Amino acid sequence: MSKKVLIVDDDPDVRMFNSTVVEENGYIPVEASNGEEALQIIEKEPPAIVLLDVLMPKQSGIRLYRILKTDKSLVDIPVIILSGVAKRTFLRSQKALTEFGDKPVPEPENYLEKPVEPDELAKEIKRFLG
């Protein structure tokens, strides 16, 4: 059975673009428009990988990433960040949250700054899912 790829992004055009890349490479895309919605999907049925945007309504990718990487049952799900927010900011934000009393978290499996070429995205997904 094909592996599921969870695409988390508030922009419907980006979700459609990523879903097409995922589908064309033989995986099943599952979509969420914010961190809150994504967490509900993950808790119900964990995907094989998460493509995560950072700046979204309801719950940002920064918080969702932290939840994924501090929950023992979810920590092994690879996360590729796909965002317009710089990687340096993402890492600093995680550090800031750690300073505010949360646990430190590992870096994401990969960080791709938008816009991303379809081949580059496909290559990254295949690297983790085969």
Add this chain to the structure above:
Amino acid sequence: MEIKKLLFVTRFDKLRFDALQSLMDLKKAALNHVVFLNVIEREKVAMRRGTGYEKGAEIKLREKANIRFIDWAETLFEQGMEVGVYIVVGSFAAQVIQAAEKETVDLIVLSPEKKGRFEQLYSGSDITEIVHRSATPVLVYKYLFRKGPLAENPFEKPLLATNWSSASRRAVDYLKSLKAVIQEVDIVHVASEKDLKEKSAMGIQKTRKENRKKLEALCDDLEDEGITAKPHVYIGETVPEIEKAARECRSSMIIAGSPGKRSWTNRWGTSISKGLAEQSIFPILLIPPAEG
């Protein structure tokens, strides 16, 4: 009544990032989440004869807003804040209310009215509509230039205008939740001149004494919470007198109760909150009464 999450509504001209940063003192109280909202008004992308819906214009406006928001969000994320964003096309007031409800924010921050008086006559005031339709307090942010080009901390020295209504009482509770950022509060009650016309000097002084006593009780209530508070009684027309009090007290903002949803019978009505939002030079925080 804590401010944990605020909705920052901007068109990027009157309300900039320095205005938002001036509100970051609220982190000392409870603020940990900022949601940005940019409403692309329909007329900018609307159907036009020969061109139809201008999708290209919408994309351009969306991306311009997105670039600004990413830049702002990067700064806030690095401060450990949670940040969200909405860039939507539609009617301004409706989109603000919708985003506030979706995100269950504790405060809406927006700039003064963009519409001119003539425009307001036929399409109404957006601020009035938001204040009356939303159960969330609204801060109409205005820049003060006392110390320099940057916006100051508006919560530093607020002036609370009370008319003893339930919204005014709620405003007092709101102030208590902000004690970590407030240095001093001036509380003012404006007694109407009309009510004093027939009275003797003794009668006028009696009115002042009665109101002063109620104000002192409010001050004691706030001082018990560790907030320094001073009472003031003014006589005259409400909006100009509140404005006068704010200038005399060198206030950083004006806080007032706004009429509840049910009291909204006339959108062109001249309520105190509408008058303050439109006429005052100060940032105005409008607190609606509790729901139910």
